[in-house]
Amino acid sequence: MGRIILTPIITGKAFVLGDNIDTDQIIPAQYLTFNPSIPAEYKQFGKYALSSVPPSQAGLPQGHVPFHTTDEFVSDYTIVIAGKNFGCGSSREHAPIALDAAGIKAIVAEFYARIFFRNAVNGGYLVPFMCKTRLCDAVCTGDVLEIDTAAAILRNKTTGEEYRLEPLGEVGPIIDAGGLFSYARQQGMIKT
Amino acid sequence: MTAMTLSEKILAKHAGKPFVRPGDNVWCNIDILMTHDVCGPGTIGVFHKQFGRDAKVWDKNKVVIIPDHYIFTADVMANRNVDTLRQFVREQNLPHFYDVGTDRYKGVCHIALPEEGHTRPGEILLGTDSHTCTAGAFGEFATGIGNTEAGFVLGTGKLWLSVPATMRFVFQGNLPPYLMAKDLILAVIGDIGCDGATYRAMEFDGDGVYALDMEERMTLCNMAIEAGGKNGIIAPDRVTLGYVDARNKSKIAYEVVKSDPGATFMVEKVYDVTKMQPVVAKPHSPDNKAPVREVQGTKLDRAYIGSCTGGKMGDFRGAAKILDGKTVRIDTFVVPATSEIARQLKTERIGSRTLEEIFLAAGAKMGEPSCAACLGGPADTFGRLNEPMSCISTTNRNFPGRMGHKQAQVYLASPLTVAASALTGTITDPRDFVG
């Protein structure tokens, strides 16, 4: 928390998912007994991130792509591309935590479920971008992407395509500060 | 002054503003913060890290801690999490803690909150659980938040909230005996989709709603989140105030708020409940609606009656009415939401038998009050789907893996439909058993 996640350029390989990826798929309930405020246990969430996504839906367009390719905690992929309503379901902050622990820096979805979006922003785990284009049909798992965060542009280095992202808007300053607490301190709302 | 909806009025008041509009981001004073054993330890961790090891919560009378998720398990980590809550409660000297293994133990937080008098009209209730929206049944603004936000509220008593536009759902007419609130809300979710109310308030209205008791109204609001809703809400009436006043032990004053005449609703949908029929949500999404008649005969391995959605007294009355004097064909699990409900199952009767006797005589298994298999949980959880089986359930979610195994097929339905299906071992319309 408080670390800078909104770097000018975010680059990495894409892991592509479909619509309505819910929090049970992102981090199944049986792993919620880990306490994310204990660093060793925070790491554990990375290992189980996206572990309940049905195999045929994991790593589109073909599916059946394992999310973890290097070691058991961190994924090779750093940007998740998804369709509608990403993060629906439970309020568990363990969901953005699991993706952060697995090495995800940004998500680009059509839109998010409310609580997931707030958790990602307020916890300062990763940057939740939105894009009007249905990127989950346009980007392939493994494509190399580059997000220019100030210009709100996503470039697919593999295909050469460019896409306009939605501006971060009112939550921009919170993301830029690195989460709710850093923002509130900047604003003088809470003492340091 | 500009007319506002019920949700807008509550947010304006708590933000100290004469009016707010949908889309405004406002800092609100929070009346109650609830957390449980799954998100409590993380919330406490955030609080300590950010405010310091010796910091005190903003108002100890406004913090409610209800362990309910992973309770009757041998899982070491799960038990450790309850210990973390205990230690925090001791350090902070918090009065509203419902500890496991004591007389105060309650069970599922969303039902425990109203039973223990923590829900009041006009207030803002935040909880580290997405079904916190259940409390909107009491005419308050109630929504789920994450650990970081809850840690912030613990320290400051405030949080930024964006004002949702309100969608209004009007139910007209009296519910026929074969329908329950579960059928109404599954119909709505099926109609608008599981993202149909994302970032929106869902206000329920109409004589069909006001004819429901508080438990049924809670079922309606409980599943607002399944359409992506920020909150579900029902303006208070005499039934609400009767319930609240009987439970409001600390006699905290509250304000009855209703939508202004002329308030703007972004959508209004009207349902005639007399024309509706029993429905299920098919695997693997709560919006995958089908009339029971359309899927009847689908083979099942298990039936589950429990959770904050379908484990209240009215839910068990409905199920017992169907199971009375009959025998289930498939494994049937009955899990009361709270200890108060569990006790009432042992005393309330249909004819000469208690509801619990009816369930046991029918061959159902009775569990301890808690969330149990509603969210899968550790492998030894009562009723958990450890194999890729097919289950009909009164719970609220059927995403892949929700009740345990990721290949399990879960159908969501009303307690009446689940009980009828338990008797035949296939999906069955309750009209085959009740008028």
Ligand code: SF4
């Ligand atoms: S019963 Fe199910 S939905 Fe309700 S609080 Fe527990 S886990 Fe959540």
